[in-house]
Amino acid sequence: MNLQFDTLIFDLDGTLSDPKPGVVNSMNYALTSFGYPPRKESEIAQHIGPPLEKIISLLTDNTDEKHIDELIAKYRERYFEIGYTENSLYPEIRPMLEMLKAEKHRMGICTSKHKTIAERIVQRFKIDIFFEFVDGPTRKASKKSQLKKLLEAKIITKQSMMIGDRAVDLVAARSNSLASAGVLWGYGNQIELSKEKPKFLFKTPIELAQNFIEG
Known part of the structure; x- marks a missing residue:
């Protein structure tokens, strides 16, 4: 031992x-809710790991803290309800x-x-x-x-x-x-x-x- x-x-x-399916689906839910185009699974999956605010900033090319917080809230709206179950x-x-x-x-x-x-x-x-x-x-x-x-x-x-x-x-x-x-x-x-x-x-x-x- x-x-x-x-x-x-x-x-x-x-x-x-x-967590890929849940992260991808919840991220695109948040992005499209704010007028961003949905991203391919591979584009989102490559960023899985770092904190959520960093991932969203990279995907939106935006560093505005308030806007990122709004996107995080929208992401969690779906993830907390169903996204976490799309996990293996x-x-x-x-x-x-x-x-x-x-x-x-x-x-x-x-x-x-x-x-x-x-x-x-x-x-x-x-x-x-x-x-x-x-x-x-x-x-x-x-x-x-x-x-x-x-x-x-x-x-x-x-x-x-x-x-x-x-x-x-x-x-x-x-x-x-x-x-x-x-x-x-x-x-x-x-x-x-x-x-x-x-x-x-x-x-x-x-x-x-x-x-x-x-x-």
């Missing part, structure tokens, strides 16, 4: 679950979590998703039993600031590891002097993740679990 890290902190979107757990995630739990690894979630909806998603998939905490902002916050608050609240320690599929997860970890691991089954690619020099880069959830059990 490898207990080098006292807490394994997982991102949600692109790491534990695939990646293959091997449940076995991975079961393997890690059996070896007594402490686990949590740190996501850019609104805390309420993140909790609904993990409960819907019945994976909430594996996690000590689910952290998501109720107001605008960066992943870096979320991890900082978890450290300040002593929910995690510097011996924790952040695990995610995008560079933003790895950068946030490094900014807080935490180790990180990248996963290649989500929305980031090997080039993006390797640039951030994570301690590990995993191709599958089972490979991840075996590393922390046998490493």
